[in-house]
Each structure stands twice: as C-alpha cells, then as structure tokens.
Amino acid sequence: MISESEWRQIDDVVFDIYQAENVRDLRLRFLERMKQLVPHEISVFDLKGRRRGRDVFFDPVTTTIEKKALDSYYDEFIEKDYTSWATSQMGDIVAYRDSDFISDGMRQKSEFYQKWMRPMGVVYGCGINVFSHGVGFATVTFARDEGEGDFTDKELDILSVTARHLGEKFHQLYPVGVSYRGRGGSLENFNELYGLTAREAEICEMVCSGLLPAEIAASLTISTSTVNRHLANIYQKTGAGNRSTLLRKALRSLGKDAVFD
Known part of the structure; x- marks a missing residue:
C-alpha cells in the first residue's frame, strides 16, 4: 500500500x-x-x-x-x-x-x-x-x-x-499527438503559400518540431511574448485558430508520414 x-x-x-x-x-x-x-x-x-x-x-x-x-x-x-x-x-x-x-x-x-x-x-x-x-x-x-x-x-x-x-x-x-518533422522535411511551400516572413517561417517550423513558445524563445534568444506575437500573426495569415490547427495544416504539407496523430 x-x-x-x-x-x-x-x-x-x-x-x-x-x-x-x-x-x-x-x-x-x-x-x-x-x-x-x-x-x-x-x-x-x-x-x-x-x-x-x-x-x-x-x-x-x-x-x-x-x-x-x-x-x-x-x-x-x-x-x-x-x-x-x-x-x-x-x-x-x-x-x-x-x-x-x-x-x-x-x-x-x-x-x-x-x-x-x-x-x-x-x-x-x-x-x-x-x-x-x-x-x-x-x-x-x-x-x-x-x-x-x-x-x-x-x-x-x-x-x-x-x-x-x-x-x-x-x-x-499536443492534442493530436507529438509532431515530428523528419530529416529533409521543408515547409517552404507552406510558408510561401501564406506569405510568412522569415522569422514567422522559422517559428512555424519550430512549432511543428514540437517546441513550445518558451522553448522557442530560449532557442532564438527572444522573449516569449515576442514569440506569441509572431504566432498570432501566423494564425491570422494561415486561418489557424490555434496551435493544433496550425500543426495539422502545416504538417499536411510535408506528407502524411510527417505527423503522428
């Protein structure tokens, strides 16, 4: 006991x-x-x-x-x-x-x-x-x-x-499962489709690698509030209302085997 x-x-x-x-x-x-x-x-x-x-x-x-x-x-x-x-x-x-x-x-x-x-x-x-x-x-x-x-x-x-x-x-x-971007994966087409800036594209790819805002901030040496501001712009441009929707939309562009759900 x-x-x-x-x-x-x-x-x-x-x-x-x-x-x-x-x-x-x-x-x-x-x-x-x-x-x-x-x-x-x-x-x-x-x-x-x-x-x-x-x-x-x-x-x-x-x-x-x-x-x-x-x-x-x-x-x-x-x-x-x-x-x-x-x-x-x-x-x-x-x-x-x-x-x-x-x-x-x-x-x-x-x-x-x-x-x-x-x-x-x-x-x-x-x-x-x-x-x-x-x-x-x-x-x-x-x-x-x-x-x-x-x-x-x-x-x-x-x-x-x-x-x-x-x-x-x-x-x-991770409501749809922990995402994983395999070697060689690229969100270039997704980034161009929605007109993401270089920094937004970088943050989007880090999100799709499973990192949270605090982890992204530490990696890029910026504040968490700055990361969240970029995420808000990404959500607006892509029409994703939240992180889970962004993951599904972005990782779908990498092929079905690029996301675990």
Missing part, C-alpha cells in the same frame, strides 16, 4: 507535471523526482509517434545514461529490446514490469540484455506508456541492479498514478 509520505511525494510530482513550462524540463524533472519514489540506476524519457504505420521513439532525455550508450540503444538495440513488442500490445495498461511478460531465463539470454543492459550493471526493468484519449505521446523506462530486486507491485501503482497525469499534460500540449 502506498504510504502517506509517498502520496505527498506523488503530489509533488503531479504539481511539477502541470507547472512545467516546456516538455524537456517536465521530463528531466520527472526523472529526478522518481529516483526517490521508484529507486533505479538508469532511466530515459523519450517521445513517441507514428510513421508509416509504426511506432517511432525520438528525442530521449536522461540524467543517468552516457550519450554513447543512449545513442547505441536508439541506433542499434531498440529493435532488439524484448519489451518493444509486448508494450505495443498492452492496450490501456500504463505501467509494466519486464518480468511480467518475459521470463528471467529468456531475458538474460537475449542480445539486448547481454550487450546493452548487462554492461551498465542493470538487471530489472519497468516502464510507463504515456497516452491519453487514445493517443500515445511518450515512454519512460527505468532499470536497476540485481541487489535492489525486481520492481514491486506498489512501485507499479505509483507509476500508474503519475502516468495518468503525464498523459493528461501531454494531451493538453
């Missing part, structure tokens, strides 16, 4: 989720907070979308995994991860434990375990599927060493509670 002190910590996590000004800070803060509630050695929080009928995971953040190891996962081992198929079949389950759907013997014989998990000294894994209103937004993965033992039912309950709030926050930010 979740204790009173743990509920207070969960309340702090939920508060952080809804107060976060941008998705990157939200994810990093979440990982940091969860070290106390669900002890672990490594963790990663990536974004999730669909491309050509397949799940795509991108823009991972972590405070515990070296860049080389993180890159190797997404470049080489993501297709060999024994959790990939199982989590894609989970429906409305938001939190899972690796050992719930694969035996220790099979897991420890796998190439993913032998070449990626074991070198980092971790044995047990669990994770969160972040989704809401039928849309998947992200995944969070945790792993720890043999000495700490497998993740407990109580820890999965804690992850389930926080996952529901993550899903609602992401749905507020």
Whole structure:
C-alpha cells in the first residue's frame, strides 16, 4: 500500500507535471523526482509517434545514461529490446514490469540484455506508456541492479498514478499527438503559400518540431511574448485558430508520414 509520505511525494510530482513550462524540463524533472519514489540506476524519457504505420521513439532525455550508450540503444538495440513488442500490445495498461511478460531465463539470454543492459550493471526493468484519449505521446523506462530486486507491485501503482497525469499534460500540449518533422522535411511551400516572413517561417517550423513558445524563445534568444506575437500573426495569415490547427495544416504539407496523430 502506498504510504502517506509517498502520496505527498506523488503530489509533488503531479504539481511539477502541470507547472512545467516546456516538455524537456517536465521530463528531466520527472526523472529526478522518481529516483526517490521508484529507486533505479538508469532511466530515459523519450517521445513517441507514428510513421508509416509504426511506432517511432525520438528525442530521449536522461540524467543517468552516457550519450554513447543512449545513442547505441536508439541506433542499434531498440529493435532488439524484448519489451518493444509486448508494450505495443498492452492496450490501456500504463505501467509494466519486464518480468511480467518475459521470463528471467529468456531475458538474460537475449542480445539486448547481454550487450546493452548487462554492461551498465542493470538487471530489472519497468516502464510507463504515456497516452491519453487514445493517443500515445511518450515512454519512460527505468532499470536497476540485481541487489535492489525486481520492481514491486506498489512501485507499479505509483507509476500508474503519475502516468495518468503525464498523459493528461501531454494531451493538453499536443492534442493530436507529438509532431515530428523528419530529416529533409521543408515547409517552404507552406510558408510561401501564406506569405510568412522569415522569422514567422522559422517559428512555424519550430512549432511543428514540437517546441513550445518558451522553448522557442530560449532557442532564438527572444522573449516569449515576442514569440506569441509572431504566432498570432501566423494564425491570422494561415486561418489557424490555434496551435493544433496550425500543426495539422502545416504538417499536411510535408506528407502524411510527417505527423503522428
């Protein structure tokens, strides 16, 4: 059973989720907070979308995994991860434990375990599927060493509670799903069609890459109010009444596979 002190910590996590000004800070803060509630050695929080009928995971953040190891996962081992198929079949389950759907013997014989998990000294894994209103937004993965033992039912309950709030926050930010512009994509035709200025075009493309006004402002070294003023001009020129409509209209010009919804 979740204790009173743990509920207070969960309340702090939920508060952080809804107060976060941008998705990157939200994810990093979440990982940091969860070290106390669900002890672990490594963790990663990536974004999730669909491309050509397949799940795509991108823009991972972590405070515990070296860049080389993180890159190797997404470049080489993501297709060999024994959790990939199982989590894609989970429906409305938001939190899972690796050992719930694969035996220790099979897991420890796998190439993913032998070449990626074991070198980092971790044995047990669990994770969160972040989704809401039928849309998947992200995944969070945790792993720890043999000495700490497998993740407990109580820890999965804690992850389930926080996952529901993550899903609602992401749905507020990205009601049609997290957008992703693949390499080589260009909004040049869209920008010309609606007569966007160079700065407006730049901001429009950053919006379509999933950045929020505060993140755009930090990247361009301008104020958030200036970004919002440009966005208002973009909405007026394109006839988009809000961010979601702008995303749909702009990304449609890149082809159907350029937006995850």
